[in-house]
Amino acid sequence: MKLDVIKLDGATRWLCDLDDALFGLEPRADILHRVVRWQRNNAQAGTHKVKTRSEVNYSTKKIYRQKGTGGARHGARSAPIFRGGGIYKGPTPRSHGHDLPKKCA
Numbered sequence: 001m002k003l004d005v006i007k008l009d010g011a012t013r014w015l016c017d018l019d020d021a022l023f024g025l026e027p028r029a030d031i032l033h034r035v036v037r038w039q040r041n042n043a044q045a046g047t048h049k050v051k052t053r054s055e056v057n058y059s060t061k062k063i064y065r066q067k068g069t070g071g072a073r074h075g076a077r078s079a080p081i082f083r084g085g086g087i088y089k090g091p092t093p094r095s096h097g098h099d100l101p102k103k104c105a
Contacts, residue, residue: 001017001018001019001020001023001024002015002016002017002018003015003016003018004016034100034101035100038097038098038099038100041096041097041098042096042097044096044097046093046094046095046096047093048091048092048093049090049091049092049093050086050087050090050091050092051086051087052086052087052088052090053078053079053080053085053086053088054078054086055086056078056084056085056086058076058077058078058084058085059076059077060076060078061076062074062075062076063075063076063077
């Protein structure tokens with residue numbers, strides 16, 4: 001396979017001879033897809049975070065007495081069912097990176 005080597009001004013400088021066994025292969029879309037996903041996931045920061053029940057700034061006092069209210073039993077306002085309470089199973093900081101299979105790399 002012969003390719004033109006082009007200078008910065010756009011003029012052809014010379015012809016380069018490339019090995020067909022290496023450069024004559026058809027590109028594989030599945031491997032390209034894996035490599036692009038690997039690069040994009042490694043570039044992701046992974047710094048997203050929400051406050052859980054133990055991290056929100058609320059009193060730990062019981063919000064009303066246990067019996068006689070006619071409602072459900074509740075402990076603290078920091079519970080996820082209340083407005084302003086902690087988020088249940090929200091995002092936590094983590095790495096989104098993964099490894100490529102050795103046959104891909």
